[in-house]
Amino acid sequence: MIRFDRVSKRYESGHDALMQVSFDIADEEMVFLTGHSGAGKSTLLKLIALIERPTRGSILVNDRNTAKIGRFRVPYYRREIGIVFQNNRLLMDRTVFDNVALPLVVSGCEHRELGRRVRAALDKVGLLKKERDYPITLSGGEQQRVGIARAVVNKPPLLVADEPTGNLDDTLSTEIMDLLADFNHHGVTVLIATHDLRQVQRLGRRVLELHNGQLDYDGAPAP
Amino acid sequence: MRNYLLRHAQVFFYSLGQLARSPFASLMTIAVIGVALALPSGLYVLIDNVQRVSGGIDSSARISVFLKKSVNDSHAEHWTERVRKIPGVAKAEYIPPKEALAEFKRLSGFGSAIDTLDNPLPGVVLVTPVLADADAEALTALVERLKKSSEVDIVQLDFEWVQRLNALLEITRRAATLLAVVLAASVLLIIGNTIRLAVYNRRDEIEVIKLIGGTGAFIRRPFLYSGALQGLFGALAAWLLIQLSLSVVAGPVADLALLYGSDFRVKGLDFRAAVALLATGALLGWLGSRLAVGRHLSEIEPS
Known part of the structure; x- marks a missing residue:
């Protein structure tokens, strides 16, 4: 690789x-x-x-x-390439869902597919229930998991x-x-x-x- | 294709939301752009209106030919007949001294006091040029030709002040164009500066988007929409400003026109001019944003 x-x-x-x-x-x-x-x-x-x-x-x-x-x-x-950063580099003015969706938005993913894949990624890191929250309200570990979900969302x-x-x-x-x-x-x-x-x-x-x-x-x- | 349009629509509404999120700053920018666009546009409206006033006078351009005192009535009639045959002359009318004096008596109010005088007035021929030939050169040529006649004392072109007005208008029009260019440049700078600040405020976001594979076009798009929208709203503000100013002066102008027996009304921006103004605003906004984003985006690289 x-x-x-x-x-x-x-x-x-x-x-x-x-x-x-x-x-x-x-x-x-x-x-x-x-x-x-x-x-x-x-x-x-x-x-x-x-x-x-x-x-x-x-x-x-x-x-x-x-x-x-x-x-x-x-x-x-x-x-x-999925990249996970030390300080997670999440966008604090967007919800968890929007943060994870960003790579898909950037590559022009279709709307319905986007929701499905974001939820799949959030499910994998165990944060499906927090999709509407803002990153600032999450703990450090949770923030990092959002960062990982963002890194893997487009597989x-x-x-x-x-x-x-x-x-x-x-x-x-x-x-x-x-x-x-x-x-x-x-x-x-x-x-x-x-x-x-x-x-x-x-x-x-x-x-x-x-x-x-x-x-x-x-x-x-x-x- | 549908997907592409959908994405543009999303960015459009996102940019609109961004503007609404900082209403005070947005309104300031829009107001400044509005004033900058309203100045030249307003000047054009002014020129357009003045031209419509003077346009009504153009058609009544007349040449007054004062004949020498030595020319008698029948000679004058004969001469007038000859003038009528000159190409470019639509009408020629002889007014004998007697009639002129009668008219003067009626209009001046001196009444019978004038009867005691010898008639001091010369015979006058009123020449009306053909309208199509009413450009300055043709008129001057006609005047020169009339002047050469041995019967003629003085030729007076009533058209002269209209010419002067037109020259003045031409200067104003050029000044308006210059002003428009300068202010368009300032709109570019205003928007460019606003967008530059926006780019710096969203530095982190831009870096992240670059890292997860956002193309330059993707990153530019919201800024371009934002710039175009601010330009558009600025143009809208300019339009409102002009219509408002016109509605303030419309009443007095109508009164003044009435005093001159005219039904002249102030005319604002018509539909086409308004659309052109809005398009210009949006285009300037887009361009200012494009210039600023192009310059500053390359400075932001993830590290």
């Missing part, structure tokens, strides 16, 4: 965020991306979402060379999460991680950037560890 081939990213400031990073993530795999802050986790996710472009090397996502995706094709490319083959449990306590973190693992169980490729080693240990999935912009470790979680 994702292939990095000797990818380097140097920012205009001269900072080398990633150096010669290579790895493969197979379809339907679930992988954790770990590392100290500033190790390059965010940069790596930005490269996948085409928020940034690599300075060197090539990135294949879903068998497509991302270098060949022009500026005007980027929106269509992003519709194939992307790839789900990318950036510190999805960053602001949550242990119980809620477990809940969120189990939810993401459940999507993986249903065939979605999942890549999670996190420094929550407890969750990484608990789930026992493959780990990619970055250290100062270089891939330091690739394998099962260290005991």
Whole structure:
């Protein structure tokens, strides 16, 4: 699903965020991306979402060379990736339903189909009863679940999460991680950037560890 | 296609709702645009009305030819007959000195006091040009031709002041056009600024939409509708302003016209002009919004 081939990213400031990073993530795999802050986790996710472009090397996502995706094709490319943000980035002036519906509205989904799919996504994260509420009235864990519902509502083959449990306590973190693992169980490729080693240990999935912009470790979680 | 129209309708009502959500700010913008559009439009209405007044006078453009005192009545009649044959002359009427004096006596109220005088008035021929030829050049040529006659003392063109008025109107029209251009530019700037603020206020939303795959067109759409709507409402305000101003002056103008024995009435914007005004407003709003959004949207990239 994702292939990095000797990818380097140097920012205009001269900072080398990633150096010669290579790895493969197979379809339907679930992988954790770990590392100290500033190790390059965010940069790596930005490269996948085409928020940034690599300075060197090539990135294949879903068998497509991302270098060949022009500026005007980027929106269509992003519709194939569900992104979960650390601070959930919900729109506070819209209801839960409207937030989750946004990706479908953006891609011009038909009205009846839209309602059906939004409710299915909300049902999966257990928030069907809150569809008319505003995000501000929800707890942190619930907000993050709305964010996940928004990321999966148009059934992307790839789900990318950036510190999805960053602001949550242990119980809620477990809940969120189990939810993401459940999507993986249903065939979605999942890549999670996190420094929550407890969750990484608990789930026992493959780990990619970055250290100062270089891939330091690739394998099962260290005991 | 149906889906596409439905989406546009949704965005239209969404933008309308956005305007209604901050009524004070929206009304301010609309009022400013209204005033900016009302000034040139009002000036055009004024020119149009003045032209209709002077238009009624155009048709009565006359040339008064004062003959020399030495020309006697039969000679004058003969000369008038010749004038009638000049192309471009519709009518020529000779008024002998005696008649002119009688008329003067009647109108001036000096009465019998005038009888004691020798008749000081010359014979006059009133020449009415053909209306179709009533443009300035043809008239001047006619006047010159009449002047060359040995029988003629003075030629007076009553048309001159109409010409001056027309020249004045032409200047005003040009000034109105210039004003329209300048104010159209200011409408663009006003809307551009409003939209720029709206774009910055919804920065987060724009970033999120970009991240979940919203195209530039999708993000622009509500702003473009918002701009066009504000322009449209501004034009509507301008229209109201003009109609209101006209209704204020309509009464006195009608009274004045009555004093001159005319049934002239002030005329506002007709249907076509009103539609043109509204379309211009909407178009300016759309354009101002397009310029602002194009510039500022690319500055907002998710990070």
